[in-house]
Amino acid sequence: MLVGVPKEIKNHEYRIGLTPAAVKEFVTHGHSVMVETNAGDAIGFTDQMYTEAGATIAPSAQQIFAEAEMIVKVKEPQPNECKLLSKGQTLYTYLHLAPDATQTELLVASGATCIAYETVTDGHGGLPLLAPMSEVAGRMSVQAGAHYLEKSHGGSGTLLGGVPGVAPGKVLVIGGGVVGTNAAKMALGLGADVTILDRSLPRLRQLDDIFRGQIKTVFSTVDAIEHYSSKADLVVGAVLIPGAAAPKLLNREHIKAMKPGSVLVDVAIDQGGCFETSKATTHQEPVYTVDDVVHYCVANMPGGVARTSTMALNNATMPFGLALANKGPKQAMLDDKHLLAGLNVHEGKVTYKAVVDALGEELGLSYTPAEDALK
Ligand SMILES: NC(=O)c1ccc[n+]([C@@H]2O[C@H](COP(=O)([O-])OP(=O)(O)OC[C@H]3O[C@@H](n4cnc5c(N)ncnc54)[C@H](O)[C@@H]3O)[C@@H](O)[C@H]2O)c1
Numbered sequence: 001m002l003v004g005v006p007k008e009i010k011n012h013e014y015r016i017g018l019t020p021a022a023v024k025e026f027v028t029h030g031h032s033v034m035v036e037t038n039a040g041d042a043i044g045f046t047d048q049m050y051t052e053a054g055a056t057i058a059p060s061a062q063q064i065f066a067e068a069e070m071i072v073k074v075k076e077p078q079p080n081e082c083k084l085l086s087k088g089q090t091l092y093t094y095l096h097l098a099p100d101a102t103q104t105e106l107l108v109a110s111g112a113t114c115i116a117y118e119t120v121t122d123g124h125g126g127l128p129l130l131a132p133m134s135e136v137a138g139r140m141s142v143q144a145g146a147h148y149l150e151k152s153h154g155g156s157g158t159l160l161g162g163v164p165g166v167a168p169g170k171v172l173v174i175g176g177g178v179v180g181t182n183a184a185k186m187a188l189g190l191g192a193d194v195t196i197l198d199r200s201l202p203r204l205r206q207l208d209d210i211f212r213g214q215i216k217t218v219f220s221t222v223d224a225i226e227h228y229s230s231k232a233d234l235v236v237g238a239v240l241i242p243g244a245a246a247p248k249l250l251n252r253e254h255i256k257a258m259k260p261g262s263v264l265v266d267v268a269i270d271q272g273g274c275f276e277t278s279k280a281t282t283h284q285e286p287v288y289t290v291d292d293v294v295h296y297c298v299a300n301m302p303g304g305v306a307r308t309s310t311m312a313l314n315n316a317t318m319p320f321g322l323a324l325a326n327k328g329p330k331q332a333m334l335d336d337k338h339l340l341a342g343l344n345v346h347e348g349k350v351t352y353k354a355v356v357d358a359l360g361e362e363l364g365l366s367y368t369p370a371e372d373a374l375k
Contacts (some may be wrong), residue, residue: 001325002032004068006061010075010358012283014306015040015095015313017072020053020319022314027054031325034068035060047337065089068177072321074313076103087347090329092321094118098358105363107345113329117317119352129177129320129342134311137301138182138238141265142171144296145191145234148263148287154294156261158233161191168193172232174220174249174274175239176200177208179267183236184215186298195228213315225249230257233247237266238273245272252276252291260292269297330374342368 003026005017016039020028033055036049047057058064065071065084073093074243077085082103085091087110095116097104107114117129142160149169149248162168171187173180175199187194189213197220198204204217208256211217218224221360229250235258239246246268255264266278273279277290280299287296302309320339323332333340344352350360351370359365 001069001328002034002067003060003073003321003325004064005033005039005055006064006071006073006081007033007036008074009061009078009081011298013075013303015074015303015310016043016045017074017312017322018318019314020045020049020055022318023050023053023055024180025318025322026325029322032056034063034064036061039336040310043310045310070321070324073238074310076100077107079103079106082110082111083107083112085112090324090372091115092113092117092162092317092324095344097352099353101359103367104345104350104355104359108348108350108363108365111347112257113347114341114345114354115324115329115333115339115342117313117342117346119344120216121338123338128338129313129316130315131303133309134178135182136305136309136312137267138236138290139186140188140301140305141183141236141238141267141296142178142186144286144298144301145171145236145265147296148296149261149287150234151261154261154289155263156233156259156286160187160234170231171195171234171236172197172228173236173238174225175237175268176203176217177238177240179206179240180236181210183267184211187234188214190266192234195226195232197228201361212307220249226254226257229254230259232262233259234263234265234273237264237268237278239268239274240271246274246286248274249278250275254371255293256291258291262295263294263296265296267301270299273297333370334374340370340374346370346373349373364372 035050036054070090090113122128151157158171159168171192173196176196194215199220266273268274278297281297349368351373356367
């Protein structure tokens with residue numbers, strides 16, 4: 001199969017669909033890979049590295065879209081990219097179609113087979129192609145929090161680890177899933193005093209085992225949120241209710257009651273945020289202050305560490321990508337229900353129910369189960 005990797009064109013997106021190491025895997029399995037010139041330059045993956053891995057370098061995205069049988073990307077295709085897709089071609093990338101009528105309409109019109117990273121499943125009820133980005137965001141949240149706790153960055157001037165003779169800073173993590181666990185690991189590594197709140201008792205038991213009593217686990221109630229947030233130097237918002245907007249767990253009054261110069265990092269901002277005062281920010285202007293509390297609400301945190309994120313994403317996407325190339329997309333999906341769950345659009349049919357639930361009426365779309373669409 002000829003696999004194509006165009007340069008990402010979304011504003012400030014430096015990740016790339018395949019690393020040179022991933023290209024080498026595809027080539028070793030007998031496939032050809034075409035990478036757009038300079039596509040990985042920003043994160044240190046040069047054309048020469050791609051050539052050495054066995055790829056050919058294309059001068060333009062147009063050539064890649066015209067020739068490749070499968071396009072591997074990171075972000076959802078922009079309208080001009082959607083228009084370059086055609087029937088018989090497979091698109092393998094993050095799509096997030098439900099809130100995006102324009103993209104859905106264009107992908108349906110293209111006739112292409114569109115597989116969304118974010119809806120591929122695993123055998124444990126998880127989303128394996130979303131998890132690496134949650135790991136990155138969770139780890140980054142504490143790094144960002146520690147930075148903005150510095151006096152010159154608007155914070156209270158607190159060092160999370162403390163020093164001998166001075167107590168460490170207090171970190172509260174609300175939501176103990178993938179983001180929360182990774183935030184707690186980083187905070188603990190820095191020597192902070194860490195508390196995790198979650199509503200799931202089984203999850204709190206697992207966390208207690210993972211951290212062997214080095215962090216406090218507390219059942220998430222309004223009372224617990226009020227109590228621990230008022231004492232915290234850094235609060236990380238890491239909750240998720242699948243398919244729903246994030247619940248607002250800290251209201252304006254709670255935030256007013258926090259210590260001046262404390263920091264909120266709302267990782268759940270991509271689902272609307274879990275603090276009343278949160279509004280999405282960018283890597284260019286990551287923070288703002290409300291009632292003396294610094295708010296960091298970057299909606300695409302992994303983009304800030306694009307090199308690590310690209311490698312983490314490739315580790316997760318490559319096995320499925322290889323299956324698509326080795327068996328052909330149709331057979332690969334029919335053989336693996338978890339990969340099949342990633343199919344969102346196929347030859348003009350929408351095969352992911354949540355997309356039809358969100359946009360069916362507006363766009364006049366009906367739902368076709370993925371298996372039926374492929375047959
Ligand atoms: N900003 C970014 O760049 C970025 C990157 C990755 C993930 N995210 C977001 O981070 C959030 C967390 O993702 P995740 O992968 O860790 O999800 P996850 O499903 O692994 O974990 C969510 C946890 O929240 C808990 N929870 C739900 N309601 C709660 C409540 N009221 N109080 C306490 N805990 C509660 C759940 O029990 C679960 O353990 C999501 O909104 C995700 O979209 C954002």
